[in-house]
Amino acid sequence: MSYSVGQVAGFAGVTVRTLHHYDEIGLLAPGGRSHAGHRRYSDADLDRLQQILFYRELGFPLDEVATLLDDPDADPRAHLRRQHELLSGRIEKLQKMAAAVEHAMEAHRMGINLTPEEKFEVFGDHDPEQYEEEVRERWGGTDAYRQSKERAASYTKEDWLRIQREGDELTRRFVALMEAGEPADSEAAMDVAEDHRRWMSRNHYDCDHEMHTCIGEMYVSDERFTQSIDRARPGLAAYERDAILANALRHTV
Numbered sequence: 008m009s010y011s012v013g014q015v016a017g018f019a020g021v022t023v024r025t026l027h028h029y030d031e032i033g034l035l036a037p038g039g040r041s042h043a044g045h046r047r048y049s050d051a052d053l054d055r056l057q058q059i060l061f062y063r064e065l066g067f068p069l070d071e072v073a074t075l076l077d078d079p080d081a082d083p084r085a086h087l088r089r090q091h092e093l094l095s096g097r098i099e100k101l102q103k104m105a106a107a108v109e110h111a112m113e114a115h116r117m118g119i120n121l122t123p124e125e126k127f128e129v130f131g132d133h134d135p136e137q138y139e140e141e142v143r144e145r146w147g148g149t150d151a152y153r154q155s156k157e158r159a160a161s162y163t164k165e166d167w168l169r170i171q172r173e174g175d176e177l178t179r180r181f182v183a184l185m186e187a188g189e190p191a192d193s194e195a196a197m198d199v200a201e202d203h204r205r206w207m208s209r210n211h212y213d214c215d216h217e218m219h220t221c222i223g224e225m226y227v228s229d230e231r232f233t234q235s236i237d238r239a240r241p242g243l244a245a246y247e248r249d250a251i252l253a254n255a256l257r258h259t260v
Contacts, residue, residue, distance in 0.1 A: 009039055009047040019056055024188030026056075034073050035059060063192070066094070066256050101221055154212040170210045177203050181247055182240045191249035200247070200254035216255040223251030 016023045029035035030046065035056055038049040048056075055076065062072045065087070075081050162170075180199045189195050200219075207214040207222070214222070226232050226244040236244040 009049055010053070011041075012037070012046045012048070015048045015053065015056065018053065019060060021060070022188045022190065025190045028190065029056075029059070032069065032073075034069060034076075066252070101217060158211060173206055173210075177206060178236075178239050178243075181243060181250070185240060185243065185246050191246050192253035196246075196250040197254040197257055200250040201258075203247070203251070204254070216258050219251055220255045223248040 010018070012023050012026050016026055026035065026046075030037065035052065037046040038052050039047040041047055058076060059072055062075060063069075067075070177199060180202075181196070184193075184196050184199065200223075204214055204216065204219040207219070226236055226248045233244040236247065
């Protein structure tokens with residue numbers, strides 16, 4: 008049996024562009040070609056792809072994945088132990104931070120100093136204070152909440168419009184990458200994720216890479232955020248989360 012690149016992409020839940028990239032860098036070269044020169048993947052190729060995706064899920068860079076699969080002297084257990092230690096340390100810290108950052112997308116709207124007319128002009132039918140009570144009860148004692156509330160209270164209508172324009176531009180950039188088939192862990196996607204983190208820090212509250220990772224996880228763990236983000240394009244919330252995680256690993260590993 009052999010399979011086309013489109014079939015393999017469907018089996019594995021990856022893009023055709025990703026498979027082309029793996030072929031170009033020698034990580035997963037298809038075992039055959041059709042008479043027309045199209046890629047054809049064997050069962051052995053699918054087994055290798057499964058291993059690649061396993062290591063990618065754990066956050067391994069592509070060059071390390073290639074080493075693990077192709078170097079007969081490589082010790083997969085040693086690589087896994089190192090990755091486990093890194094993840095365990097981050098998990099403990101991220102768990103402590105989670106309560107302080109889950110409010111990110113709502114708490115910054117607390118204390119908005121706008122007239123009702125200005126609020127409608129900026130936010131439309133969306134009520135920026137819809138979750139005010141929930142946010143205050145859950146995160147009112149955190150530094151991030153206080154910083155976000157203070158900044159929000161000082162912003163004018165023009166400030167909010169600027170922040171929204173910048174946020175919309177980031178969304179457009181993510182969507183464009185998705186539509187082009189760019190992997191979430193590509194340099195281009197990670198660069199947009201880094202710009203998103205800086206946008207959060209500049210406009211809402213200090214957001215380092217670990218905090219940004221928590222926010223990205225919230226994009227897919229809280230259906231309210233997922234539904235809101237996915238309005239721009241189905242699957243965008245997960246794509247942004249993956250790009251944010253890849254960018255954080257790029258800056259911390």
